[in-house]
Amino acid sequence: MENLAGLDHLLKITIRFWPVWVAMAIVMIPSFSTRRNTGLYGQIFESRIGVIGFSLVSFWVFTAIFADVIMTHDPYATWGGLKNALPGSALRAPAEGIYPHALLGGDNLARDVFSRVVEGSRIVLTISPIATLFAFMVGITLGLPAGYFGGRMDTALTFISNLIIAFPVILLFYLLVTPEIRSGGPAFSFGGDHVWRASVPNLLAALIFIFPTIFFCTLWQSRFYVRPKLRNILIAVTLVIGIWGYLGTAFDYDPTGLLLIEPGLKNIFAIVAIVGAPAKFRIVRGLTLDIKTRDYVAAAQTRGERPWYIMLWEILPNARGPLIVDFCLRIGYTAILLGALGFFGLGLTPESADWGSTINEARRLLALYSHPALYPALALMTLVLGLNLLGDSLREASQKD
């Protein structure tokens, strides 16, 4: 097999992404033609910035969805002749049915860079939104009462959030990497050969992962306490899923084994939530202070609604605009943070294909072979750029009317 000449590899890559192009066309063309009737979503397509942002984001989202079709090789396997191979290099003696070229070359361990970038998109686009969501859950659950009740509670919560903001993030990272801290603390066992250590990252995870369950139970209870039958069903379902997920994620105790996560991931969630929650807390608190003066909140109070109903059903839905915008921007920061955490060895396992870890690993040979680091870096850059542009255009659109 010959190496691909000139820009042939780019052409092949473009072809390789065909499911993405088809999916983007299916989504964007109707969205664009009905943009006048779809409210805030349609406004994205009114500005060039919005279209660019939406295209970049949807490109990566569809890449993550169709990763199995797009990938040319197993991203974790090594292939003959690919060690530090340049983009477009041919595989040495590929077996039958194996794609003959490494479209973006190979890395130091002779793995296919193209497949790793595609696989990385799946990891990044799963972890960043979920981790960001946890930060939002914590921020919302604490920001709403702080803004709504005010007084001592507000003072205390604001003080704590200021403390966290003032705490050096890098120091926090180092603390979490330190082996004594990672594996310290008393050990607990809930049966079988299961052991859980009350170390700092584990405790943090235990604290953070409880929030979604609390959030949804409060959500149902506050609205449907007047309809007990429906309320009981909703809360029962929430509790089953919530406790199952909580035991699995926070305590590594899941008999089915479905919801176990690796320790690195736990660190990531803990850090993203701790770093992100104070900022969300402030935004939500500010919005609450504004919205609670509206007449519909007064109307809810005068018909005897409980405080949590007012916070979750009257105030929160009307604060969604700024929160959605911030969510877009925050996913971008989280994607970058994943990379930064990789540098501290705090991220996922070393062989993980996520973009941050890949860049970190490739930097050692950066002067000689730049492509194993360059392409994940480009991918990260375009995703973050796309999210920023999308967030900006959403903000502009939501302020327009």
Added chain:
Amino acid sequence: MTNTPPVLEIDKLSISFLTRLRQIDAVMDFSVTVNPGEAVGLVGESGCGKSTVALGVMRDLGGNGKIIGGSIKFKGREMADMNDDELRQVRGRDIAMIYQEPMASLNPAMTIGAQLMEVPQYHEQISAAEARARALEVVRDVKLPDPERVLNAYPHQLSGGQQQRIVIAMALMAKPSLLILDEPTTALDVTVEAAVIKLVKELGQKYGTSMLFISHNLGLVMETCDRICVMYSGEAVERGPIKDVFENMHHPYTQALFRAIPVPGADKNVQPLIAIPGNFPLPHQRPNGCNFGPRCNYFEAGTCDANPIEMATLPDNPRHQTRCNRFADIDWNAPVEAKVAPAVAVSDKVTLRVEGLRKYYDVAANALFGGRSTKVVKANETLSFDAHAGETLAIVGESGCGKSTLAKVLMGLETATEGNVSLNGKALANVPIQDRDATTVGGVQMVFQNPFDTLNPSMTVGRQIMRALEIFGIGDNEVARRERMFELLDLVKLPRAFSDRSPRQLSGGQKQRVGIARAFAGNAKLVVADEPVSALDVSVQAAVTELLMDIQRKNKTTLLFISHDLSIVRYLSDRILVMYLGHVVEMGTTEQVFQPPYHPYTEALLAAAPIADTRVDKREVVLEGDIPSAMNPPSGCPFQTRCKWKPKVEGALCEREVPPIQILADGHQIKCHLDADTLNDMAPVFSIAAE
């Protein structure tokens, strides 16, 4: 006067806004002339394009506004030919504008003096000392106390009325030839409004400034202007001298507008309210021909909906024009078909009893470190009154008088410091809302002031009403509640299909109807309506008011109607309670309160209400100064700082003692030191001229 060119001459002006959906014609074929020293009123409901005209004159239409036809001549010069530099010179120096919100027009980071001095320093390049001298003079002209102190103050240190005076002073600094006032007093209290209007009138005469006065309030325009131009949906529909238009109107819209507003000189049997049917058309949904056609009583197919209507001059009055094809055929003096409302059956049963209610707030000077210097705000001071089933009790007063606090105590959002409140014998004063049972909560409900704020924008209309039903424990299941929700929509005369709409798809009046439906969802015994129609346009105000009264009659609900608008209060209430700084200064039946003897404050309040009727003669009583802060009330009588009658009481009693309650007639009480003879000698504020 014929030799000097008009100050402003607008001829066939058309202004459009280009949005992403369509081109919106905001103003079409609009002409008006303002002569030197003349005040012209521009009247219309919100969205009729009156503010757009003002912005068009200033050439400040923003990115997507465009003048697409016609001309604006300022002192004979075509403004379209001016370049940016010339326009900058004209704005501020020759044309000054006064906006609705005084706080938004002033820079909060600069002292008043610096802001005033900026104007002539920029436009006339005069020295700082000279500019300061002129600033001092102008501040004196707008009758602010202690001008030196005012110049060194920041905007937030002044009250709303004082800020608006400063904005007027700033406009006058450059000695403009034309002053555009865009709803200059809408944000102010009535008595303050009356004083500002009087000032504007005097200054106009003193400086010889021409004025373009934009307002939705016909009464205000009548008091200030020489000529009037009525706008409807982007067009001028009637134009002429005030007296001619008010007494001899020749456009159906003008007529409908006058019939929709209550006049405090006449009660409901003399002049019943007639709502204008239908809604204001959106700019892109205007009908063919006459814009007012679909809502007009005199509509005639073929004549009114064929071609665009041209402005026509009345044959007997060359200065009076109207945009109506049928003005010659209509009998303008035909009597109004009086739809006499069934008398509200007020029963003897007391629904609400308030006895010696007090509400004090503790305000610490500094929440964190204070403690010693706690201040007490006396929001309500010994209120006592009864309200009967089916009765409408109006609570009248300006901001800070304690009417909202009273509402909060009734609703259970606050608990009383002292005294009792009972609803049908059940104590309420010290029961916060979370301790009230569902029937009680549903029995005391509220209609809010701002229709754009009263519904949760994220929930459909039906959901919001059903939520209220759920909370009040009405209906056993979803189906039953849904049925009840539809009935409530029927009750407020909204189509059932509205249940699936989100609030942003509704107009202001429709939203307010949903608000009323929600308030009556729990079979309310007592409904507190906090200025329910003051934010609505005149043409829908009447309809919403009638609806509220209809439902009240049907359900025998007690209505506590909080308002500052005396016209509407006179129209719908059975009894009136006048409040000032937490005190009830006067209470009595509507007739008793509107006739002498008055409490001095009631007298000023009545005189301050602008009346859009040339037949009503009004005595002028203008209060000086502002309402004192509730944090720092005056000693003795709360009203003594502004009272004109104070000299009639001997020994400065007003400054020392809170006056006793005098019972003058059955159920009529006044809190004043004046003796009964002086009170009885008061002249009435209104008199209707014999026709």
